[in-house]
Amino acid sequence: MDVSGSALQLDTPDGKMETYEARPKESGSYPGIVVLMEAFGLNEHIKKVTERIAQEGYVAIAPDLYHRESERVVPYSDLQKAIGIMNRLRDPKVMDDVGAAIAHLKSQNNVKAGSIGVTGFCMGGRFTYLSAAHHNKDVKAAVAFYGGGIPMGNPSPLSRTGEIACPIYLFFGAKDPLIPLDHVDQVKTKLRDEKKNFTAEVYPEATHGFFCDERPSYHEASAKDAWDKTKAFFAQQLK
DSSP: OOEEEEEEEEEETTEEEEEEEEEESSOSOEEEEEEEOOTTBSOHHHHHHHHHHHHTTOEEEEEOTTTTSSOOBOOTTOHHHHHHHHTTOOHHHHHHHHHHHHHHHHHOTTEEEEEEEEEEETHHHHHHHHHHHHTTTTEEEEEEESOTTTTOSTTOTGGGGGGOOSOEEEEEETTOSSSOHHHHHHHHHHHHHTTOOEEEEEETTOOTTTTOTTSTTOOHHHHHHHHHHHHHHHHHHHO
């Protein structure tokens, strides 16, 4: 499906937020998906992922969660700098940003009412989990790729699991040094205890960032499987 991409400025309580949107060129009514970036910013990889999602028949939108920062994109080679910027983010403000992205999707006449999903990678995976809880009236499906720190924070996203109202799919790598398998177990246990509709996939050979083909951690077989499952899941839940 042919898509067009464009940069938007969305209003947040802290000013304008740059956002990348990709949408099918064909007229019609499509579900909407919010794409939440990695710690490295709203870079070309995240824009490409947003376009790939749009090609499957969605209006996809990736907000720049670093819009309050002076430096907003960090190279993959500088993990420490990315972590430094990421650590300055505050969950309530990020939820304002996600809310602005959702409000934009809801205002579009080519976005199907009641069909909004969220996906995210790395820190965006954690914010996907949090968004499913915080924006539970709007988020109808969530897919979190290697969301680190879900049990961390005060309150943590994990502590808000009871608020999640939609099905959620989680992907992890067994060789991920940034997400202990103990954290994965905590997430699975909490979702099970709260009787949530979830699927958690742990790829034995994958590490952190396995989906990103611009990083040395890219693991092709795991990335392809996760992408196929993501497409099937969103189609089932949103279309």
